[in-house]
Amino acid sequence: MTVISPPLPRAAVPVRSGAEPSGRATIGLLGPLRLHCGGAEIALPAAKHRALLALLAINANRPVQVDRIIAELWQGHEPESARKTLQGYVWRLRGLLGRQAVRTVGSGYELLTEAGAVDATRFEALAAAGRAALRTGEAGEAARLLRGALELWRGPALADVALGPCVFAYVSRLEEARMMAAEGLVDAELALGRHAEVLPGLRELVAEHPLRERLRAQLMLALLRGGRQTEALAAYGELRERLIQDQGLDPGLAVTELHRRILAGDAALHLG
Known part of the structure; x- marks a missing residue:
């Protein structure tokens, strides 16, 4: 990519x-x-x-x-x-x-x-x-x-x-x-289906824009599809911690729902 x-x-x-x-x-x-x-x-x-x-x-x-x-x-x-x-x-x-x-x-x-x-x-x-x-x-x-x-x-x-x-x-x-x-x-x-190819550039973007929730959700999805569920959940935890610390806010509904679906093992999040 x-x-x-x-x-x-x-x-x-x-x-x-x-x-x-x-x-x-x-x-x-x-x-x-x-x-x-x-x-x-x-x-x-x-x-x-x-x-x-x-x-x-x-x-x-x-x-x-x-x-x-x-x-x-x-x-x-x-x-x-x-x-x-x-x-x-x-x-x-x-x-x-x-x-x-x-x-x-x-x-x-x-x-x-x-x-x-x-x-x-x-x-x-x-x-x-x-x-x-x-x-x-x-x-x-x-x-x-x-x-x-x-x-x-x-x-x-x-x-x-x-x-x-x-x-x-x-x-x-x-x-x-x-x-x-x-x-x-x-x-x-x-x-x-290019989650592996997109991951390095996506990590860089998230590092530059750590509070941008759409990027964080994309990172979580790419990690999940690469078999890194623990890292995907950790990415959400980092976002939540940063938002609370910097803005006193919880993550929005979209990324929170993605986090819930990952925890629940939602197979629809995977391609194929």
Whole structure:
């Protein structure tokens, strides 16, 4: 199994593969910000240039008002020359992407992109298709799509961009979507009987997110199907202890019911 490591624009995106489109420019948000034009990577060393591109990219094909851009870039500390300075940043982006790529719309700017030019858009489309396949019992197809979605990630989203409040909220949603895709891939792999293959990556995920109950339940199920019932029960006990200690809460109903079924020796938990 591929190692799982975690976690919009409106254009429709094909979901057959995670490959970049062949268009003039592509923008990578799933890791450090990346801009490719004509196959070559373009450096954006200025912090506010990167922040502007990120904000326009997450709103691709939708105008963003100048006041909102200024609030994001300067976060309440804008100079008197902010509007003029912003015009210079936009002029720089137009020089890189083409004048028609960043257009003025009323009192704002809009980044025009081709379908799939932003990697986060492709991730969202692949992840949604993977979840749909999982719901209809197509575990193999779900695994393929979700693996393709996760392989688009190069690290924490926009890792080298100073995040304003709107971009920060967007990144938080993306990272949660990444985790959900990772959990969906584990579900698909377990449905395919690959509990042994999924176990190492799943242990790593649980170690990184010890209070995430869905991951813990998946770990318990993988251990059980590998003949490690004692370890599966111990994984629940560790979760319960951590939750009580950190949050004063007991585990939720789903993972508690799985624990009960393991104790009862429920044969339906095994494949075959």
